[in-house]
Amino acid sequence: MSNMIRLYRRLLVLSTCAALCAQQVAINYVLGPDDQITVQAPDVDEISGKPFRIDRSGNLNLPLIGVVQAAGVTAVELQSRIKDRLRKYLRNPDITVSITDFRSQPVSVVGAVQNPGVHQLQGNKNLLGVLSLAGGLRVDAGATVKITRRLTWGRLPLPDAADDPTGQYSVASLPIRSMMIAAHPAENIAIMPEDVISVPRAELIYAIGAVRKSGACPRGDAEAS
Helix, strand or coil, rough: HHHHHHHHHHHHHHHHHHHHHHHHHHHHHHCCCCEEEEEEECCCCCCCEEEECCCCEEEEEECCCCEECCCCCHHHHHHHHHHHHHCCCCCCCCCCEEEEEECCCCCEECCEEEEEEEEECCCCCCCHHHHHHHCCCCCCCCEEEEEEEHHHCCCCCCCCCCCCCCCCCEEEEEHHHHHHHCCCCHCCECCCCCCCCCEEEEEEECCCCCCCEEEHHHHHHHHCC
């Protein structure tokens, strides 16, 4: 019973961390083409509660208001722009803008994963979610995962995070196993646009002779044999 309680507490902490990180992503996220927003405006039925998608030129076309440049600003900044336009009709417009569909979130996953490359995130994703999006780890994956983030998104919330020599990126590494078993839930951080996630290959050892499995295998597997 005590093990079940500990597991429940770990999952609860993980869920809370993910929710807080997702909230931070939404605050800092810079809107781009194909993102979708929803405007809550109780006094403006024409736009309230309706989804609007940013077009390829980075604009929104809203009833009453017309074309508003949306790409390149956050939801809070877009909210301010819409309020300014609505002051033509209302003295103190009550407007809230929320992001309902993220489309312009490229994340690079490279190294020992099943489907390496650039992946477009939809919605909020944590590290494990992005690794799953890339098809999961290959059998020759190493023991750590490296994350590189532009400092415009802030430093990585990890103990060993350090700035790279250019002063443009925050870099950190994590042990994959402890993250997989949720030993440290805070390690499963929210992933930001343009993050680079790198999973190096494990060092291979060639085992021959009286072993359960001969041939090349990761160091840990060979030592276990």
